[in-house]
Amino acid sequence: MMRKIFACVIVILVCTCGYAFAADIVSLEREAQVLRVNLRSAESASEKEMILRKIIDTCKGTEEAEAAYWDLADLYLDGFENERRREAAEMLELCLRTYPNSNRSTMIKCRLIDLYDARNKRRAELINQLMNDKNVPEFIKANLN
Numbered sequence: 001m002m003r004k005i006f007a008c009v010i011v012i013l014v015c016t017c018g019y020a021f022a023a024d025i026v027s028l029e030r031e032a033q034v035l036r037v038n039l040r041s042a043e044s045a046s047e048k049e050m051i052l053r054k055i056i057d058t059c060k061g062t063e064e065a066e067a068a069y070w071d072l073a074d075l076y077l078d079g080f081e082n083e084r085r086r087e088a089a090e091m092l093e094l095c096l097r098t099y100p101n102s103n104r105s106t107m108i109k110c111r112l113i114d115l116y117d118a119r120n121k122r123r124a125e126l127i128n129q130l131m132n133d134k135n136v137p138e139f140i141k142a143n144l145n
Contacts, residue, residue: 025061032064045079066102069095073111089115106136113144 032055042048052075055068069091076088092108092115102108109126116123127144130136 028059028062029064032059032062032068035059036064045075048075048079060098066095066099066104069098070104070108085115106130106133106140110140110144 035051035055039048039051042051049072052068052072056065056072059065059068073088073091076084076091089112092112095102096105096108099105109130113123113126113130116126130144131141
C-alpha cells in the first residue's frame with residue numbers, strides 16, 4: 001500500500017514539474033519575442049548585440065535563444081564597421097556546445113567551416129563530422145572542401 005502511495009506521489013511530482021517547465025519555456029519564449037521586437041527598432045550594431053546577448057542569457061532553452069546565436073554571428077560579420085570573424089565563430093561554437101542536438105547544427109558547422117582558415121584543425125574536425133553524418137545530404141558533403 002505504501003509503495004502505491006509513494007508511486008502516485010512520484011507521478012504527480014513528475015507531471016507537475018513537467019508542466020511547470022513547459023510553462024516556464026512558454027514564458028521565456030514570450031520574453032524573447034518582446035526582445036525581438038526591440039531588436040527591430042534598435043539602430044546601432046552595439047544595441048542589437050546587447051539585445052541578442054540578453055535573449056541568449058535570459059531565455060535559455062528556447063528556440064529564440066538558439067536563433068540568437070546565429071543572429072549574433074551574422075551581426076558580427078555584417079553589422080559592424082569591421083568584420084568580427086573570431087567573435088562570430090565563438091558564438092557559433094558556443095551554440096553547438098549549448099544546443100548539441102540542435103536542428104541547426106549542420107548549418108552552424110557549415111558556417112564555421114567557411115569562417116575557419118583552411119589550415120585550422122577545428123575546420124578539419126567539422127568537415128570530418130559532417131562527412132560521417134548519415135543525415136547530412138550528399139550535396140552538402142560534395143561542397144565541404
